[in-house]
Amino acid sequence: NSTQDVHQLQPSLHGVYLNKTKIAEGGKKLKKNWTSVWVVLSANELRFYKESKQEAVGSLKSGHKQEGVDLCGAVVDWTTEKSSRKNVFQITTRSGEELLLQSDDYPTVSKWHDAIKKTADRSFSA
Numbered sequence: 001n002s003t004q005d006v007h008q009l010q011p012s013l014h015g016v017y018l019n020k021t022k023i024a025e026g027g028k029k030l031k032k033n034w035t036s037v038w039v040v041l042s043a044n045e046l047r048f049y050k051e052s053k054q055e056a057v058g059s060l061k062s063g064h065k066q067e068g069v070d071l072c073g074a075v076v077d078w079t080t081e082k083s084s085r086k087n088v089f090q091i092t093t094r095s096g097e098e099l100l101l102q103s104d105d106y107p108t109v110s111k112w113h114d115a116i117k118k119t120a121d122r123s124f125s126a
């Protein structure tokens with residue numbers, strides 16, 4: 001399946017804890033609420049789980065609450081203006097959702113930024 005394909009291309013990118021906050025939805029600005037989430041990159045989608053072990057549970061139990069964003073046509077870029085934190089990048093989805101993702105560990109966040117941006121760019125041109 002396509003999830004496996006992505007993992008085979010990028011075996012080190014199975015999952016990671018990043019800090020996440022939504023800053024806008026449907027053109028409306030939201031109050032920030034940074035939380036740590038387990039992030040999984042699949043074919044055209046980024047999924048968020050409270051904890052890494054919920055990833056397995058989520059795939060077994062349908063109806064288990066699962067958050068995610070469609071990366072198709074999304075814009076992914078570093079930002080220094082939207083937060084005072086370091087290593088922050090923004091994802092703006094085609095539906096107008098704006099998210100910030102961050103980690104103090106630059107090598108980790110940089111690797112994820114690159115993979116997410118590549119996925120968004122590739123799914124846009126497909």
Ligand code: I3S
Nearest residue numbers: 021031032033034081082083084085088100
């Ligand atoms: O963009 P802002 O409003 O300066 O974001 C900060 C606030 O969301 C703040 O919450 P309170 O308004 O309840 O104090 C958060 O604690 C901060 O983390 C936000 O700023 P950073 O720079 O961390 O994204």
